[in-house]
Amino acid sequence: MVFYLLRRVLYAIPIALAVGFVCFMLVQIAPGDPINAIVPPDAPADVVEQVRKDYGLDKPLPVQFGLWLGKAVQGDLGRSLATGRPVWADLSTAIGNTLLLAAVASLLGFTLGCVLGGLAGTFRGSVLDRIAVGTAVAGVSVPHYWLGMVLVVIFSVQLNWLPAMGAGPGGSAEWAWDWDHVKHLILPAVTLAVIPMGIVTRTVRGIVAEIMNQEFVTALRGKGLTRGGVFLHVVKNAAPNTLAVMGLQLGYLMGGSILVETVFSWPGTGLLLNSAIFQRDLPVLQGTILVLAMFFVALNLVVDLMQTALDPRIKRA
Amino acid sequence: MSTSTTTPTAAEAELAVQARQASARSEGYWAGVWKRVRRDPVTIVCGTILILMLLAIIFAPLLAPHDPYQGSMLRRLRPIGTDNYPLGTDELGRDILSRLLYGGRLSWFMGIIPVALAFVFGTLLGVIAGYAGGRVNMAIMRVTDVFYAFPSVLLAVAISGALGAGIENAILALTLVFIPPIIRVAESVTQGVRNLDFVDAARASGAGAFTVVRVHVLGNVLGPIFVYATSLISVCMIVASGLSFLGLGTKPPEPEWGLMLNTLRTAIYVQPWVAVLPGVCIFITSICFNLLSDGLRQAMDVKG
Numbered sequence: 001m002v003f004y005l006l007r008r009v010l011y012a013i014p015i016a017l018a019v020g021f022v023c024f025m026l027v028q029i030a031p032g033d034p035i036n037a038i039v040p041p042d043a044p045a046d047v048v049e050q051v052r053k054d055y056g057l058d059k060p061l062p063v064q065f066g067l068w069l070g071k072a073v074q075g076d077l078g079r080s081l082a083t084g085r086p087v088w089a090d091l092s093t094a095i096g097n098t099l100l101l102a103a104v105a106s107l108l109g110f111t112l113g114c115v116l117g118g119l120a121g122t123f124r125g126s127v128l129d130r131i132a133v134g135t136a137v138a139g140v141s142v143p144h145y146w147l148g149m150v151l152v153v154i155f156s157v158q159l160n161w162l163p164a165m166g167a168g169p170g171g172s173a174e175w176a177w178d179w180d181h182v183k184h185l186i187l188p189a190v191t192l193a194v195i196p197m198g199i200v201t202r203t204v205r206g207i208v209a210e211i212m213n214q215e216f217v218t219a220l221r222g223k224g225l226t227r228g229g230v231f232l233h234v235v236k237n238a239a240p241n242t243l244a245v246m247g248l249q250l251g252y253l254m255g256g257s258i259l260v261e262t263v264f265s266w267p268g269t270g271l272l273l274n275s276a277i278f279q280r281d282l283p284v285l286q287g288t289i290l291v292l293a294m295f296f297v298a299l300n301l302v303v304d305l306m307q308t309a310l311d312p313r314i315k316r317a
Numbered sequence: 318m319s320t321s322t323t324t325p326t327a328a329e330a331e332l333a334v335q336a337r338q339a340s341a342r343s344e345g346y347w348a349g350v351w352k353r354v355r356r357d358p359v360t361i362v363c364g365t366i367l368i369l370m371l372l373a374i375i376f377a378p379l380l381a382p383h384d385p386y387q388g389s390m391l392r393r394l395r396p397i398g399t400d401n402y403p404l405g406t407d408e409l410g411r412d413i414l415s416r417l418l419y420g421g422r423l424s425w426f427m428g429i430i431p432v433a434l435a436f437v438f439g440t441l442l443g444v445i446a447g448y449a450g451g452r453v454n455m456a457i458m459r460v461t462d463v464f465y466a467f468p469s470v471l472l473a474v475a476i477s478g479a480l481g482a483g484i485e486n487a488i489l490a491l492t493l494v495f496i497p498p499i500i501r502v503a504e505s506v507t508q509g510v511r512n513l514d515f516v517d518a519a520r521a522s523g524a525g526a527f528t529v530v531r532v533h534v535l536g537n538v539l540g541p542i543f544v545y546a547t548s549l550i551s552v553c554m555i556v557a558s559g560l561s562f563l564g565l566g567t568k569p570p571e572p573e574w575g576l577m578l579n580t581l582r583t584a585i586y587v588q589p590w591v592a593v594l595p596g597v598c599i600f601i602t603s604i605c606f607n608l609l610s611d612g613l614r615q616a617m618d619v620k621g
Contacts, residue, residue: 141604146596153589255468
């Protein structure tokens with residue numbers, strides 16, 4: 001067990017390095033000289049050469065990767081081409097906003113998914129089961145950016161209940177827990193919650209149905225345990241796998257929120273990425289992707305460790 | 318003596334029976350699949366909708382009432398139900414129905430081609446990894462792990478964002494996104510088949526690795542991988558349209574559902590229900606592909 005944990009933690013290091021390499025290569029595969037990603041296109045030739053030297057771009061690729069990585073781990077992700085500000089400055093506020101959105105959306109999606117999936121798995125073949133399965137399929141098939149537009153049409157354009165864009169009144173980026181701000185969070189969070197809701201429903205339904213078919217559940221019932229008692233046993237058995245799926249979904253939400261953030265102009269990493277793509281601001285693109293991917297790597301590690309800790313049957317030596 | 322003469326014939330008879338049973342089973346398998354599909358109304362309905370859609374986008378030039386590129390400033394953003402423009406017009410006065418019909422071509426193309434390419438390359442690499450084992454497996458699977466460390470939408474956005482807008486770049490990005498999951502499925506299915514007796518027998522009889530894979534392994538692994546790949550079409554379509562929605566992928570004025578959603582986004586305050594129509598098309602296609610894939614999985618009795 002200890003060896004497994006140790007090995008799993010150590011294995012995350014080469015993965016993180018490789019992920020860093022892929023992010024590094026993003027600028028290399030971009031058409032044109034990577035120097036154009038650092039200096040403005042109208043810079044004089046001698047400045048370009050100076051910058052090329054300063055950044056070590058005249059050195060071979062592996063050396064460049066080392067230099068870039070060394071800076072990146074210290075939080076230096078370069079400067080934005082569009083604003084000239086350090087990438088990390090804009091990125092750190094954006095990450096906060098995306099985390100907030102993803103956390104609320106996953107809470108919503110996971111709760112709904114567990115309830116729907118749990119009920120569907122317990123009462124298989126019932127009307128409830130069919131409704132849950134239908135909702136789940138619709139949830140994973142819906143283009144969520146379109147769903148966001150539909151919600152805006154209904155709740156902002158037609159009913160005028162909720163704001164259509166931004167994260168606060170007057171386009172303020174500072175978050176606060178008051179109604180004016182929460183109002184802005186509702187539509188994007190609901191939109192983003194749809195996919196994890198569908199996937200968690202499907203997963204929990206499958207897991208619960210499988211557990212309910214096992215003999216120990218029959219035995220528990222046979223010895224006269226109440227419904228609540230049986231329920232606790234089922235939850236305990238379903239928890240490790242369900243948590244694993246949820247952890248991955250949280251990561252997908254962080255990465256996939258780009259479309260929803262674009263629809264609602266939510267000032268998170270997605271919107272940052274979108275404007276970086278639009279302006280071909282490669283340092284911002286690279287930095288954002290790197291941070292999000294590292295978050296996902298860390299999340300994967302945590303999920304694996306948690307699953308091992310929760311499930312005594314897993315003794316991966 | 319008598320035993321030595323009768324035994325081979327008995328064994329031969331036994332083999333012949335087995336062969337007949339095997340061939341009957343293989344005929345019966347596809348017949349059984351078709352029978353189960355026919356009894357499944359959801360799969361039939363979804364299949365029918367998809368076939369009708371495919372026909373509609375193939376025969377778009379015959380069906381479309383107007384030129385999808387020809388706009389007019391005089392008839393911008395007409396509502397649904399306008400004379401001559403049954404689904405209204407877009408922000409440049411182009412007929413929505415015609416653009417939806419033509420737009421389906423690119424949307425379908427970008428939903429299916431990356432998965433098809435990923436199916437070919439992913440199966441190839443996955444079967445090699447699963448059959449060869451050892452260091453080859455290690456090399457292929459560890460590289461796969463790295464791509465797994467990215468959320469799929471993020472990876473697609475990252476690659477096509479770095480390469481720049483364009484259909485080819487989007488297809489390249491999506492193919493790269495879908496190869497790793499197919500490798501994983503192909504590898505695990507191949508490992509399951511590799512140690513079965515008939516594969517051992519083939520190897521023992523002197524067949525080379527290539528022959529064993531071609532004759533004995535592929536036939537047993539392609540089904541499950543194919544079913545898994547069909548479940549990716551729906552995701553691929555959503556992500557592909559999403560890339561166009563972000564301004565990656567297709568470029569204007571090309572009609573494509575995701576791009577249409579993007580350009581109509583500014584019109585949601587004027588003609589909200591016209592603006593969301595392209596998304597309805599994406600939604601219907603994606604849900605049908607999803608349900609069709611579920612039906613196939615059940616009919617073909619693929620686990621997982």
